[in-house]
Amino acid sequence: MPSEPVTRLDLRLAPAALFAWFVTAAGIVWSIGPAIAVICSGAGAGWLVCRGRPFFAPPVLRAAGRGLLGIALAGVGFGVAIGVRDHAVDHHPIGQFFGTTAWVTVLPEESPRPVAGGRLMFRAHLARVADAEVTGRVVVFGQGADFGELAPGQPGRFRARISRPTRRDLTVAALGAVGRPEFGRATDVQRAAHTVRTRFAAAAREALPPGQAAILPGLVLGDTATVTATTIAAFRTAGLTHETVPSNAWTG
DSSP, X not given: OOOOOOOOOOOTTHHHHHHHHHHHHHHHHHOOHXXXXXXXXXXXXXXXXXXXXXXXXXXXXXXXXXXXXXXHHHHHHHHHHHHHHHHHHHTOGGGGGTTEEEEEEEEESSOOEEOGGGEEEEEEEEEEETTEEOOOXXXXXXXXXXXXXXXXXXOEEEEEEEEOOSSOSSOOEEEEEEEEEEXXXXXXXXXXXXXXXXXXXXXXXXXXXXXXXXXXXXXXXXXXXXXXHHHHHHHHHTTOGGGSOOTHHHHO
C-alpha cells in the first residue's frame, strides 16, 4: 500500500517572527531599537560578504545564513520602526503640559474598566489639548459615574490633570479627569458595534454565572470591561492574556 505523505511543520519564519517580538519589546522598555537595527545591519552585511567564500559552501551553512539574514532584516525593520515610535513619544508636544490642567478631547479605543476607588480607566487616542490638535495614545482615569456609559469611538471632552505616563507602553500621557465630561456622538458603525457588545454581554449575564459571564465577552469580542482585576492577573500568570485582546480590535 502507498504510504501516506508526511506532513512537516514549516518553522522557517518562526525565528524571524520571535526576534521581531523581542526587538519590539526591547525597544519599548529600554529604548534600544536603533542600536539593534545597526547591529542587525552589520550582521546582514557580513552575510552578504561571506556568502561567496569557500568556507560558506556547505548547504547547512548556506541555509543557516539565509535564516540569519531573515532575522537581521526583521531586526532592522522593527528596530527602526520602534525607534521612531519611541522618539515620537519622548519628544511629544504634550510634554509641555505635564503637571498642569487643561481641556482635552479623546477618542476611546476600548470600554472603560473599573479600578480602585470607584474609578474607571481606558486607553484612548488624543485629539486635542487646549486649543491645539494633538495626536497620540493616552490612558484616562475618571469617576465611574461620569464615564460609565462611554463607548469606544465616542468623543469625550473634559478638563484633565496631565501627567507623565507611568509605564513605557508608547502612551504619551496619563490623564486624570477633573469635573464632568462632555460626550459627542460616535460613528454609526461604532454605535452598532457597541450595541452588539452590550447585548452579547447582557445575554451572557442571563445564561452564565457572574464570573463566566464577565469572561465570555472578553474571549469572543475582546470586551474586558467587566472582568475583575483578580481574573486578569490569573490570565497574565497563565500566559493567556492574548485570549482577551483589546476591545478596539473588534470595533476597528
